[in-house]
Amino acid sequence: MSDFPLYIHACGSHSAMGKEVDEIHQVLSGNKAPSMHKETGWLNDGKATVVGKALGELPLVPEHLAHWNTRNNQLVLSALQQIEPQINAAKEKYGSDRIAVIVGTSTSGISDGEVALKEKMEQGVFPAGYSYKQQELGNPADFIAQYLNIDGPTYAISTACSSSGRIFLSAKRLLKAGFVDAVIVGGTDSLCRLTLNGFNSLEALSNEYCLPFSPNRKGINIGEASAYMLLSAEQKDSDDPIALLGAGDSSDAHHISAPHPEGKGAIEAMNKALNDAGLTPEDIGYINAHGTATPLNDAMESKAVHAVFGDSVPVSSTKPLTGHTLGAAGIIEASICWHILKYNLPLPKQINDGHKDDALADIQLVVDQSLRKKAVISNSFAFGGNNISLIFGCI
Numbered sequence: 450m451s452d453f454p455l456y457i458h459a460c461g462s463h464s465a466m467g468k469e470v471d472e473i474h475q476v477l478s479g480n481k482a483p484s485m486h487k488e489t490g491w492l493n494d495g496k497a498t499v500v501g502k503a504l505g506e507l508p509l510v511p512e513h514l515a516h517w518n519t520r521n522n523q524l525v526l527s528a529l530q531q532i533e534p535q536i537n538a539a540k541e542k543y544g545s546d547r548i549a550v551i552v553g554t555s556t557s558g559i560s561d562g563e564v565a566l567k568e569k570m571e572q573g574v575f576p577a578g579y580s581y582k583q584q585e586l587g588n589p590a591d592f593i594a595q596y597l598n599i600d601g602p603t604y605a606i607s608t609a610c611s612s613s614g615r616i617f618l619s620a621k622r623l624l625k626a627g628f629v630d631a632v633i634v635g636g637t638d639s640l641c642r643l644t645l646n647g648f649n650s651l652e653a654l655s656n657e658y659c660l661p662f663s664p665n666r667k668g669i670n671i672g673e674a675s676a677y678m679l680l681s682a683e684q685k686d687s688d689d690p691i692a693l694l695g696a697g698d699s700s701d702a703h704h705i706s707a708p709h710p711e712g713k714g715a716i717e718a719m720n721k722a723l724n725d726a727g728l729t730p731e732d733i734g735y736i737n738a739h740g741t742a743t744p745l746n747d748a749m750e751s752k753a754v755h756a757v758f759g760d761s762v763p764v765s766s767t768k769p770l771t772g773h774t775l776g777a778a779g780i781i782e783a784s785i786c787w788h789i790l791k792y793n794l795p796l797p798k799q800i801n802d803g804h805k806d807d808a809l810a811d812i813q814l815v816v817d818q819s820l821r822k823k824a825v826i827s828n829s830f831a832f833g834g835n836n837i838s839l840i841f842g843c844i
Contacts, residue, residue: 451692451694451695451725451726451727452727453621453624453625453682454682454692454693454694454844455617455620455621455624455632455680455681455682455692455693456680456681456682456683456684456685456690456691456692456844457678457679457680457690457691457692457693457787457841458532458535458539458631458678458679458680458681458685459531459532459534459535459536459678459679460531460532460676460677460678460784460787460788461528461529461530461531461532461676461677461678462528462531462674462675462676462677462780462781462784463503463505463524463527463528463674463675463676464483464501464503464672464673464674464675464676464771464774464777464781465483465484465485465501465502465503465504465672465673465674465770465771465772466483466770466771467483467484467504467505468503468505468527468528468531470788470792473788474788474792474794476770477767477770477785477788477789477794477795477797478794478795478797479797479798483501483769483770483771484501484502484503484504485499485500485501485658485670485672485769485770485772486499486500486502487499487656487657488500491640491642491645491646492642492645492646492649492654493642493646493649494649496649496656497656498645498649498654498655498656498670498671499655499656499657499658499659499670499772500640500645500670500671500672500673500772501670501671501672501673501674501770501771501772501774502640502672502673503524503527503673503674503675505527507520507523507524507526507527508523508526508527508530509523510522510523510526511596514592514595514596515578516578516580516582516583517583517588517591517592517595517596518578518583519557519558519560519561519583519584519588519639520558520560520561520639521554521556521557521558521559521560521561521588521589521637521638521639522558522588522589522592522637524637524639524673524674524675525589525592525593525635525637525675525677526596527675528635528637528675528676528677529593529596529597529633529635529675529677531677532677532678532679533597535679536548536597536633536679539630539631539679539681540597540598540599542630543629543630543631545597545598545599545600545601546600546601547601547629547630547631548599548601548629548630548631548632548633549599549601549602549603549620549623549628549629549631549632549633550590550593550594550597550599550601550602550603550604550632550633551590551602551603551604551605551606551616551619551620551623551632551633551634551635552589552590552593552604552605552606552613552616552634552635552636552637553605553606553607553608553612553613553614553615553616553635553636553776553777553779553780554586554589554605554607554612554613554636554637554638554776554777555586555607555609555610555612555638555644555775555776556638556639556641556643556644556775556776557583557584557585557586557587557588557589557605558583558584558585558588558639559584559639559641559643559644560639560640560641560642561579561583561584562579562581562583562584563641563642563643564576565579586605586607587604587605588605589605589637590603590604590605591603593633593635597633599633601628601629602623602628602629606619607776608831608833608835609775609776609831609832609833609835610739610773610775610776610778610779610829610830610831610832611698611779611829611830611831611835611836611837612636612775612776612777612779612831613634613635613636613676613776613777613778613779613780613781613783613829614778614779614780614783614827614829614837614838614839615698615779615835615837616634616635616636616779616780617634617680617693617696617779617783617837617839618696618698618837620632620634620680621693621696624680624681624682625682630681630682630683631679631680631681632679632680632681633677633678633679633680634677634678634680634780635675635676635677635678635780636674636675636676636776636777636778636779636780636781637674637675637676637776637777638673638674638675638774638775638776638777639673640671640672640673644671644775645671648668648669648671651706652668653668653669653706653741653743654668654669654670654671655667655668655669655670655742658670658769659741659742659768659769659772659773659801660742660769660801660802661738661740661741661742661747661765661766661768661769661799661800661801662740662742662747662751662766662799662801662805662806662809662812662814663742663801663802663804663805663806664804664805664806664807664808665802665804666742666743666744666747666801666806667742668741668742668743669741669742669743669768669772669773670742670768670769670772670773671772671773671774671775672768672771672772672773672774673772673774673777674771674772674774674777674778674780674781675777675781676777676780676781676783676784677780678780678783678784678787680693684844690843690844691787691790691791691841691842691843692841692842692843692844693839693840693841694725694726694727694728694824694840694841694842694844695722695723695724695725695726695727695728695839695840696721696722696725696837696838696839696840697717697718697719697720697721697722697723697724697725697837697838698718698721698835698836698837698838699714699715699717699718699721699834699836700714700833700834700835700836701713701714701717701834701836702833702834703834704833704834705832705833706832706833707745708745708746708749708750708830708834709749709834710745710748710749710752711749711752711753712749712750712752712753712756714830714834714836715749715750715753715828715830715836715838716753716756716757717836718828718836718837718838719753719754719757719758719826719828719838720757721838722826722838722839722840723757723840725840726824726840726842728824728840730757730758730759730761730762731761732822732824733758733762733822733824733825733826733840734762734763734820734821734822734823734824734825735762735763735764735765735786735789735796735815735820735825735826736754736758736762736763736764736765736825736826736827736828737765737766737767737782737785737786737825737826737827737828738750738754738764738765738766738828739766739778739828739829739830740765740766740767740768741766741768741773742766742768742801746830747806747809748808748809748810749830750828750830751809751810751811751812752809752810754810754812755810755811755812756810758812760811760812760813761813762813763796763813763814763815763816763817764799764812764813764814764815765796765797765798765799765814765815766799767782767785767797769800769801770797770800778829779827779829779837779839782827782829783827783839783841785797785827786825786827786839786841787841789820789825790820790823790825790841790842790843793820794820795818795819795820796815796817796818796819796820797815797818798815798816798818799814799815823842823843824840824841824842824843825840825841825842826838826839826840826841827839827840827841
């Protein structure tokens with residue numbers, strides 16, 4: 450077992466699965482549909498695409514922080530406020546200068562920038578209250594520090610789809626070095642035309658619901674999400690606390706957008722995570738796959754999973770429940786693992802068209818939904834061969 454686990458003291462999230470614990474569990478169990486819908490108006494070519502939306506009323510940014518007011522930061526608050534009591538308790542215990550804030554994002558406030566630019570083109574001036582700083586990648590992290598009056602290290606990580614997976618490695622380093630006593634980690638990405646049209650231009654976007662590991666898969670669905678956790682190296686008062694047991698990363702730099710076809714970097718990340726946790730492949734009870742439903746990712750990931758785990762560990766991609774939330778993918782899927790472990794939930798089935806691509810390496814998609822071992826692994830693989838694997842479990 451890892452000699453330096455990070456204990457998860459609280460977790461809050463908001464995605465296409467919802468934000469209330471009960472509705473998230475209903476979606477994970479298949480008893481409620483996520484808010485994944487086909488829409489027009491996003492793509493420059495006029496075609497429809499499926500998007501995952503975080504529905505419901507979002508909290509207002511406080512008036513004294515009005516210059517931070519973006520939909521992205523409202524999504525931040527929606528998840529962050531769910532764990533605010535635990536954060537306040539940590540501030541009382543450790544002091545605000547002993548708590549860090551690390552956020553993963555790839556879009557920040559770009560959606561508000563798009564609206565502002567449209568008004569500038571039509572009216573000749575930007576709307577009142579708009580500032581370019583709202584779409585800087587560090588904006589969500591700075592906003593959180595201002596909102597919570599946190600004085601510890603504060604920064605953002607933006608490594609595309611591994612962004613909010615890498616935050617766990619950074620948190621571990623800060624805590625292990627003794628720089629801080631607790632870390633708020635999380636990620637937020639809101640829907641915007643820039644990313645949707647970017648993926649569409651790469652021919653990676655599906656106009657239908659995504660089908661991970663199916664022979665009929667055509668690409669990804671984009672979603673938006675926000676999730677935050679409070680971490681420390683101190684065990685909380687519980688018989689079975691949930692912790693980050695291990696983390697592994699790699700950067701194979703195979704291609705700017707395509708993954709290494711043999712999964713070289715993915716294999717390295719998973720093996721590093723197992724070594725960091727002091728575990729073997731036989732100790733893992735579930736793999737939350739990156740599973741984007743693109744032909745290249747699913748082929749690569751199935752090879753990598755088979756190389757490390759064979760066909761003995763159940764696998765599923767939960768992206769049909771959230772969409773691919775890009776910079777927030779690592780943390781929203783980490784939150785799914787947390788829910789599974791904390792509430793002893795059934796493993797989420799693989800949602801696709803009921804078919805498994807026989808051309809893929811042999812992996813075991815979830816059939817038996819029982820979690821038989823108290824450790825799970827979550828993968829996030831990004832452009833440029835930037836890979837992260839995280840192991841969560843009960844101690």
